[in-house]
Amino acid sequence: MKYKKVVLPCIVFFITFSLLAQKTAIYTNSLSEYNHAIELYQNKAFVAAQQKFNNIKSQFDNSSELKANCEYYAANCAIRLEQPNSDDLMQQFVDKYPTSTKRNSAFMDVANYYFKIGKYSYAAKWYPKVNTTNLTIRKEEDFNFKYAYSLFANKAYSKAKEYFLLLLDSQEYGAQAKYYYGYIAYKNDDYETADTYLGEVVEDKNFKTNVSYYLADMNFKLGKFEKAIEYGLPLLEKAKRVEHSEISKIVGESYFNLQKYEEAILHLKNYKGKRGKWNNTDYYFLGYAYYKQNGFENAINNFNKIISGNNAVAQNAYYHLAECYLNLEKKNEALNAFRNAAHMKFKPEIQKDAWLNYAKLSYEIGNPYKSVPDVLQEYVELYPNSKHKSKINELIISAYITSKDFEGALSYLKNKKSAKERTLFQKVAFYRGAELFSEGNYDSAKENFESSLRIPLDANFTAQATFWKGESNYRLNNFNDALASFKDFTSNNEASKTNEFEHINYNVGYTYFKLKEYEKAIQEFKNYTNKNTNDAVRINDSYLRIADSYFANSSYSNAINYYDKAIKINGIDADYAQFQKAISYGLINKENDKIAELNSFLNTYLKSTYRDDALYVLGNSYFNKNKNELALESFNKLISSFKRSLLISKSLLKKGLIYYNTDQNEQALTIYKNIVKRFPNTAEAKQAVKNTRQIYVDIGRVDEYAAWVKDIDFVNVTDAELDNDTYESAEKQYLQNNHKKAIVSFTKYLQSFPKGLHTLHANFYLAQSLFSENQHSKAIPNYTFVINQERNEFTENALSSLCQIHLENNNWNSAIPLLERLESEANLPHSITFAQSNLMKGYYANKNYSKAVNYAEVVLQNTKLEARIKSDAHVIIARSAIQTENKDKARKAYKEVEKIASGELKAEALFYDAYFENKDGSYRVSNEIVQKIAADYSAYKYWGAKGLILMATNYYELKDAYQATYILESVLKNFAEFDDVVEEATKELKRIKTEQAKTNESVKN
DSSP, X not given: OHHHHHHHHHHHHHHHHHHHHHHHHHHHHHHHXXXXXXXXXXXXXXXXXXXXXXXHGGGSOTTOHHHHHHHHHHHHHHHHTTOTTHHHHHHHHHHHOTTOTTHHHHHHHHHHXXXXXXXXXXXXXXXXXXXXXXXXXXXXXXXXXXXXHHHHHTTOHHHHHHHHHXXXXXXXXXXXXXXXXXXXXXXXXXXXXXXXXXXXXXTOTTTHHHHHHHHHHHXXXXXXXXXXXXXXXXXXXXXXXXXXXXHHHHHHHHHHHTTOXXXXXXXXXXXXXXXXXXXXXXXXXXXXXXXXXXXXXXXXXXXXXXXSOOSHHHHHHHHHHHHHHHHTTOHHHHHHHHHHHHTOOSSHHHHHHHHHHHHHHHHHHOOSSSOHHHHHHHHHHHOTTOTTHHHHHHHHHHHHHHTTOHHHHHHHHTTOXXXXXXXXXXXXXXXXXXXXXXXXXXXXXXXXXXXXXXSOOSHHHHHHHHHHHHHHHHHTTOHHHHHHHHHHHHHSTTGGGSGGGGGHHHHHHHHHHHTTOHHHHHHHHHHHHTTOOSOHHHHHHHHHHHHHHHHHTTOHHHHHHHHHHHHHHTOTTHHHHHHHHHHHHHHTTOHHHHHHHHHHHHHHOTTOTTHHXXXXXXXHHHHHTTOXXXXXXXXXXXHHHOTTOTTHHHHHHHHHHHHHHTTOHHHHHHHHHHHHHHSTTSHHHHHHHHHHHHHHHHTTOHHHHHXXXXXXXXXXXXXXXXXXXXXXXXXXXXXXXXXXXXXXXXXXXXXXXXXXXXXXXXXXXXXXXXXXXXXXXXXXXXHHHHHHSSXXXXXXXXXXXXXXXXXXXXXXXXXXXXXXXXXXXXXXXXXXXXXXXXXXXXXXXXTOHHHHHHHHHHHHTOTTOOHHHHHHHHHHHHHHHHHTTOHHHHHHHHHHHHHHOOHHHHHHHHHHHHHHHHHTTOHHXXXXXXXXXXXXXXXXXXXXXXHHHHXXXXXXXXXXHHHHHHHHHHHHHHOTTOXXXXXXXXXXXXXXXXXXXXXXXXXXX
């Protein structure tokens, strides 16, 4: 037992010694590994060092400084390797080992590392954690600078400023601190402090360039423009592109503010803008500099890039832009610019002057946005105390007249009392009357001529108004009143000085002719033909009316003489003259001459509307001379060639008579029965019944007649007297123009005798009475009854009236078939013209453009047309060509319209003239035409608005974006009632702004 006690301690000691020896060996080995890791770290082998530190840190006790160091260096390696969790590792080290000697070093090392590699936001995060208490002065300055710069780099200027302030007197960092401290003051607009500290380092080669720029900019902002130039100019030689651009702007605007515009231009041109774009202010400076140097074209090229501006700079720019335009005689462009400046309130004096110029220019060249009188009146309302008020007031009436707004002028002058204004009222009332007369509104025209005559202050206008009052009465069929006015005109001493005087005998002659005072008519027409006038059309017409007057007075030889004069001229209605000449021969019993003249007529005038008349008269002449075969030949030719002629029933009656006279009773009966069937209720039908009765009596077959006549509705022997009495009572009211009573009586007749003897007449006269009482729609059934009968004496008038009713209602589907019938069945030239001119309109309305054009071309072949109808025809051709994209034809047609049209059609023609000039690339010419629309046809707003869009397009092509956008914006503000105009203007404005936004940052698309 003792042995065991002795031996055991020896064993324990041995074991303990062995363990201590082993532990010492391990520690020594770990220290070696630690030193190796340090060596790797110092050699910047951060990956290997980090791995080594992480591997050996577990070999040290938790309380060991070495273990803390391993984690510190491992985290440091992570930061230098920019591993994602590096900041967290370092923070974990600090939190885990708060007493480590490496704690403060950790903060400083990490911050310095981030500073060194330029990650200033990270550096600024770690520097505040550093405890600077035990730092040396040198290290503290180093800390302050790096922390200040990190803050500066992160634009934390206020905090950075505190630390730079600590370094202003530092030997090492003083210059840099002054630079950054001064820069921060510069950025904060503290120019006094900035000037102090930047001025101290301006000669330092490290800062000279930047400091000079800041001093230049700072002095510019302080209004010290000479100093700004002094600092800026030297920088331009070596500055890079971006810096050169900014310095050029500072120097250029400094010269600008010193009113040294020539020098300013040199530098302002070199500015490249922000991100390659200028803004409105940049364009203003360069534009104004050119303007002050009288470089108006260059000024315009800059001012007109200022689009959609809405501030004092823009108002100034637009005002000076207008002045530039005026200097280059571009008045229309100046109008828009003055208008823009006038509607801005930033600078009242500029606004007032712009308004005056805008008003004056509107009067001079017209205004496309608003009537000129309205513009002038608006100026007077805005500036009632203006020294120009009196002059502007004088221009208002003149503007109404110039723009042909006579209605507006009359309204304005209505209560004016001065002699001058009353004289103007007389003049304007006359012009308004003339305008209404040209539109065919004769009642209103007469009223205005009478208004003019109530103020007879100007003898010339009194004379003219008297004449046109007479002409209006003539057109209204008030022939006695017309004659009175024409006589008053000729007794006026001023009449001979008017254009109307040349044709007064012609007008008076026609008035007497309408009054059936044929001797007086003859004398007036002769007086006219003896005047040696150059009006061949009126001379020819005068010969015809003289001949007609002689004819009406049964002086047939004299009639023949004057018909011959018209035939020799070979003018309008030469066919009528020869036909009438033939008739006249017959009336003086020169039957052979009559027949010869009729045959000559038929051989000469193959398309005359009088051919059916000629054939009928010729047939009668042959009949009278017992040349039955020739008579039948003429009647048959009429019947076969003119199937809807009024003379068919009469020709058939004559044929029946020839057969009856030559004992060809069956042929005669066939013809008479055909007349009764085809032309019931007509005089010819009634005569045919009588002749049929006579034949049946002659041949002893009265029973056949009795059986036949029972089926004839309009032959009713028992009711005949009542039928006649009822009809005659109604007809009497109609002939006395008692239309209301006539309507009641004819309605009663047709109800009592729906198939009576006089149903044709009753239906027509009832329709006419209803029409006269403006009950147009109620007249439709009665007119329809008339036209549904075989061709009769009322067919043409009924067709014409029905057409008119449907046209009033724009019912083209109902009107067109009737117009086609009227064209083919009418005898009167004016009815044919009426049909054809409305057919061209109807087919156009129904989008049948080829037929519309065909009828328009037919209409234009009529040499007797009024200018208004001619212009309508050319317009139909032009519009159809536009719709079918036949631009060449449209252009030619609109040129013809332009020659003869007035009013809205003229405005339309001018628009298309401008449109085609635009398509040719003649933008300036196109704009001149649009301006003419604005000046002379401002009452027609739609075409004015369309013209403005065209004008905007022209200006953009001419590189004037301001005019283009301003005009389009004005269109959108002033013409919202026209949907297609708004749509087109919006699309064009968007296109232009999109393009302009590429170079002007002030433009918002």
